[in-house]
Amino acid sequence: MNDGAPFGTIAIVGLGLIGGSIGLAVQQALPAVRLTGFDADPDVRCRAQTRTLVHQVTGTLELAIRDADLVILCVPVRAMGDIAAQMAGVLKPEAIISDAGSSKAFVADAIRAALPHQPLVPAHPVAGTERSGPEAGFAGLFRNRWCIITPPDGTDPEHVSAVSALWHALGARVEIMDAAHHDLVLAVTSHVPHLIAYTIVGTASDLEEVTRNEVITYSAGGFRDFTRIAASDPTMWRDVFLSNKHAVLDILQRFSEDLTALQRAIRWDDGDALHAHFAKTRGIRRSIIDEGQDDARPDFGRADHSA
Numbered sequence: 001m002n003d004g005a006p007f008g009t010i011a012i013v014g015l016g017l018i019g020g021s022i023g024l025a026v027q028q029a030l031p032a033v034r035l036t037g038f039d040a041d042p043d044v045r046c047r048a049q050t051r052t053l054v055h056q057v058t059g060t061l062e063l064a065i066r067d068a069d070l071v072i073l074c075v076p077v078r079a080m081g082d083i084a085a086q087m088a089g090v091l092k093p094e095a096i097i098s099d100a101g102s103s104k105a106f107v108a109d110a111i112r113a114a115l116p117h118q119p120l121v122p123a124h125p126v127a128g129t130e131r132s133g134p135e136a137g138f139a140g141l142f143r144n145r146w147c148i149i150t151p152p153d154g155t156d157p158e159h160v161s162a163v164s165a166l167w168h169a170l171g172a173r174v175e176i177m178d179a180a181h182h183d184l185v186l187a188v189t190s191h192v193p194h195l196i197a198y199t200i201v202g203t204a205s206d207l208e209e210v211t212r213n214e215v216i217t218y219s220a221g222g223f224r225d226f227t228r229i230a231a232s233d234p235t236m237w238r239d240v241f242l243s244n245k246h247a248v249l250d251i252l253q254r255f256s257e258d259l260t261a262l263q264r265a266i267r268w269d270d271g272d273a274l275h276a277h278f279a280k281t282r283g284i285r286r287s288i289i290d291e292g293q294d295d296a297r298p299d300f301g302r303a304d305h306s307a
């Protein structure tokens with residue numbers, strides 16, 4: 001341990017947007033930490049080494065994790081259980097397992113089943129972009145963004161403190177939450193919004209009376225924002241929806257009831273109902289901005305994401 005860093009060696013499994021960003025951010029904030037990394041895709045391994053996302057990209061999972069004090073899984077959520085199973089018997093007994101997955105209860109159950117005795121401190125940096133892969137990462141991704149930590153019951157508080165200290169060092173604000181509550185909150189704030197974006201962009205491109213060219217040419221603000229979200233990685237989002245099925249379906253049910261109420265207001269020319277609804281939602285946007293969370297992606301709009 002060194003320079004106040006909470007871990008001596010950190011292994012990152014999955015060297016895409018999130019794994020790569022963690023690697024770059026650790027090198028910037030905690031230069032004494034030794035970083036190893038592994039990715040199942042040999043081409044990604046090569047590109048990750050070229051960008052020096054970690055100090056050493058290894059050819060096998062075993063080589064990346066065997067000396068690690070902390071292993072962070074940064075792969076699609078449904079791949080995490082298999083990786084945990086492959087790590088059994090290789091890890092140091094005291095090594096902490098963490099992850100960056102967008103859904104938490106499913107992932108914790110999968111890791112716990114494969115590694116029942118290993119310290120486990122799941123985390124979710126609520127920061128990202130629609131881009132993926134080893135070229136997409138940048139060191140500033142987590143600055144001023146939330147990282148939600150969801151320790152299972154009985155987790156050693158010192159392990160939680162060490163993982164919190166890491167995320168603080170990367171510039172994040174840390175919140176501790178129960179995994180099931182996290183999954184419900186994120187279903188509302190992230191998962192269902194992504195599903196809505198995937199839906200509306202698909203609907204627009206399927207409209208026979210509107211050409212694809214017109215969809216591109218006349219993409220004004222709202223639709224344009226949806227196309228950014230709907231460009232997000234298909235594998236990652238397939239896994240998010242299937243792993244957080246119950247919360248997503250629950251929120252979708254409420255969403256479709258609320259949509260029906262708005263549909264009804266339009267059908268019956270109920271301007272008061274529409275106005276009251278829009279005034280309420282405008283207030284929510286203003287409170288997000290007052291909290292300093294208006295597009296808080298630190299480098300948003302900058303071409304150079306390397307800093």
Ligand SMILES: NC(=O)C1=CN([C@@H]2O[C@H](COP(=O)(O)OP(=O)(O)OC[C@H]3O[C@@H](n4cnc5c(N)ncnc54)[C@H](O)[C@@H]3O)[C@@H](O)[C@H]2O)C=CC1
Pocket residue numbers: 013014015016017018019038039040041044073074075076077079082083100101102103124125126127128129130131132133134233236240
């Ligand atoms: N994209 C985003 O904005 C955010 C994503 N997350 C979560 O972070 C995790 C990683 O997402 P991204 O970095 O965006 O994805 P990504 O697609 O950029 O990178 C994932 C990497 O994992 C590798 N991989 C897949 N299966 C593997 C396996 N079995 N063993 C080793 N490597 C494997 C892939 O080759 C790929 O390079 C996901 O669980 C996602 O839910 C969390 C916050 C934001």
Ligand SMILES: O=C(O)C(=O)Cc1ccc(O)cc1
Pocket residue numbers: 101102125126127128129130190229
């Ligand atoms: O690109 C965006 O707007 C995002 O919402 C990024 C994102 C995607 C998945 C997460 O779990 C957290 C953040």
